[in-house]
Amino acid sequence: MPERRSAREVIALVADDFAEIPSPARRSGPDGPLAWQGYDASLARAAERTGEAESVLCGTAHVEGVRTVLIAFEFGFLGGSLGERTGDRLEAAYTYAREHRLPVVPLVATGGSRMQEGMLALTQLQRVARQSALTREAGLPQIAVLRDPTTGGGWATLGAGADVVLALPGAQVGFAGSRVRPPDADPSAYTAEAQVAAGAADAVVAEEELRDTLGRWLRLLTSASSEPAPVPAPLGATELPATGWDAVRRARSPERPRARAYLDAYFTDRVAVSGDRCGGTDPGMLCGFGERGGRTVAYAAQTGTATRPAGYRTASRLIRLADRLGIPVLTLVDTPGAANDAEAERQGAGAAIADLFVTVAAVRTPVTTLLIGEGGSGGALALAAPGNTYATPDSYFSVIAPESAAAILKRPPQEAEATADQLRIRPQDLVELGVVREPGT
Numbered sequence: 001m002p003e004r005r006s007a008r009e010v011i012a013l014v015a016d017d018f019a020e021i022p023s024p025a026r027r028s029g030p031d032g033p034l035a036w037q038g039y040d041a042s043l044a045r046a047a048e049r050t051g052e053a054e055s056v057l058c059g060t061a062h063v064e065g066v067r068t069v070l071i072a073f074e075f076g077f078l079g080g081s082l083g084e085r086t087g088d089r090l091e092a093a094y095t096y097a098r099e100h101r102l103p104v105v106p107l108v109a110t111g112g113s114r115m116q117e118g119m120l121a122l123t124q125l126q127r128v129a130r131q132s133a134l135t136r137e138a139g140l141p142q143i144a145v146l147r148d149p150t151t152g153g154g155w156a157t158l159g160a161g162a163d164v165v166l167a168l169p170g171a172q173v174g175f176a177g178s179r180v181r182p183p184d185a186d187p188s189a190y191t192a193e194a195q196v197a198a199g200a201a202d203a204v205v206a207e208e209e210l211r212d213t214l215g216r217w218l219r220l221l222t223s224a225s226s227e228p229a230p231v232p233a234p235l236g237a238t239e240l241p242a243t244g245w246d247a248v249r250r251a252r253s254p255e256r257p258r259a260r261a262y263l264d265a266y267f268t269d270r271v272a273v274s275g276d277r278c279g280g281t282d283p284g285m286l287c288g289f290g291e292r293g294g295r296t297v298a299y300a301a302q303t304g305t306a307t308r309p310a311g312y313r314t315a316s317r318l319i320r321l322a323d324r325l326g327i328p329v330l331t332l333v334d335t336p337g338a339a340n341d342a343e344a345e346r347q348g349a350g351a352a353i354a355d356l357f358v359t360v361a362a363v364r365t366p367v368t369t370l371l372i373g374e375g376g377s378g379g380a381l382a383l384a385a386p387g388n389t390y391a392t393p394d395s396y397f398s399v400i401a402p403e404s405a406a407a408i409l410k411r412p413p414q415e416a417e418a419t420a421d422q423l424r425i426r427p428q429d430l431v432e433l434g435v436v437r438e439p440g441t
Contacts, residue, residue, distance in 0.1 A: 064215020
């Protein structure tokens with residue numbers, strides 16, 4: 001079990017100049033809104049034990065130079081539970097963030113809603129969700145840090161509802177707390193590591209790395225720009241292919257530079273988002289934010305494998321976030337096509353691809369696309385920017401793979417090479433057809 005730090009201790013891990021936001025006053029009758037016998041005494045004991053007046057501390061601080069609203073839960077105060085006074089403080093913190101155009105970082109450690117306040121406590125989740133939604137609409141980033149434990153409504157609002165979700169190693173994370181789970185539940189499913197593996201959180205971060213990691217995220221997500229992402233320079237072949245089949249062979253060559261090489265060459269620093277928030281991840285789709293030339297560019301890059309539904313959903317999530325924050329997007333297209341196995345169909349491949357098509361078509365932030373390898377059918381096109389797609393000399397784009405096209409046309413396999421020419425899939429063909437742009441245009 002990781003060490004359970006107090007709210008002020010965890011604030012000190014990430015910042016040195018914390019200043020509390022004034023807390024709204026709220027009057028309540030004896031033993032709270034439900035007149036729960038002994039509630040006042042429990043509050044008094046919690047205050048004496050922790051030195052805090054409530055289960056959450058809200059204030060401002062500079063995290064690696066970026067002024068931020070910090071929300072830190074004090075688990076020692078009635079299990080970090082949410083009540084009406086907690087809701088007052090959270091609403092004040094989010095309102096302050098919007099008024100001063102500041103990002104919000106909840107440092108979450110809570111067991112859920114406060115039973116002594118009944119449904120009035122549970123409705124604080126609606127209140128928090130409203131404040132988070134207003135902050136999202138204002139174009140301000142929210143980065144949650146999951147501490148031990150993060151369960152119940154705190155996980156389902158402040159935690160899972162954030163734009164980026166980081167977690168401390170070994171933290172207990174899950175909607176069901178330890179005392180209300182089925183007796184035969186696998187405890188390993190309720191951990192930070194399990195949530196990252198399931199696509200519900202982005203990364204596990206060690207305490208000693210938390211300040212630096214948060215600082216990197218905050219710097220990147222608060223650097224809006226209306227300028228399109230520059231087109232990356234080709235890293236592989238420089239001569240255009242002579243035939244369609246030559247283009248196919250080049251794109252499929254194991255020696256051709258892949259997405260990671262392009263990202264390494266393009267960015268001086270980058271951080272990754274992971275997971276589709278629907279239970280899945282796809283290592284074949286790399287998504288995140290990076291720094292190039294002193295400004296932030298978001299990226300979604302295929303790695304040459306068949307893209308899974310979770311990959312498409314993660315890319316959609318990334319692009320929508322970049323759009324809200326006013327950050328330009330770079331996409332790198334490289335896939336033989338969408339995964340077409342039975343499991344992909346069960347996971348909603350068609351819906352995931354459709355959502356990505358719509359996301360790319362609807363965003364206001366500029367999207368730049370470079371085709372760096374295989375461009376296999378709609379599974380590749382979904383990630384491409386209409387009217388702003390470029391191609392490297394060792395790439396191709398096709399309505400379908402030449403072998404599949406030959407099979408559909410009832411041609412013998414040896415005619416796949418000739419079919420590749422007929423499909424006009426070379427980079428220079430794509431320029432002539434108006435599918436991709438000339439370099440420099």
